[in-house]
Amino acid sequence: MEPRVICVLMLVCVLTLSSLARGERETCVVDPPKRANCGPPGITSSQCKARGCCFDNTLRGVPWCFHPVAVDNAADEECSF
Numbered sequence: 001m002e003p004r005v006i007c008v009l010m011l012v013c014v015l016t017l018s019s020l021a022r023g024e025r026e027t028c029v030v031d032p033p034k035r036a037n038c039g040p041p042g043i044t045s046s047q048c049k050a051r052g053c054c055f056d057n058t059l060r061g062v063p064w065c066f067h068p069v070a071v072d073n074a075a076d077e078e079c080s081f
Contacts, residue, residue, distance in 0.1 A: 026068035028054030039065035 038053035048055040048065035057064040 025071055027071050028056070028066075028068050030054070030066060030069050032059050032062040034069075035063045035066035037063040037065065038067050 038051055039048050043065045045055040045057075051065070052068075053065050054068050055065050
């Protein structure tokens with residue numbers, strides 16, 4: 001296999017794993033007034049997601065492309081066995 005192909009495959013794997021890891025620590029469920037803008041006006045869903053951001057164009061007057069927020073894992077930490 002060519003070195004370029006190997007590099008591309010590795011890059012795809014790293015990006016996939018990083019997006020899976022982000023899913024456990026961050027969420028796109030954000031109160032609309034608290035959305036922090038992550039892209040310029042007119043950004044597409046694919047461009048927004050390529051930046052690692054969330055996209056939701058169902059509400060007017062709030063950012064459609066916005067940063068995810070950290071998930072609070074306090075519930076996991078409350079259990080003591």
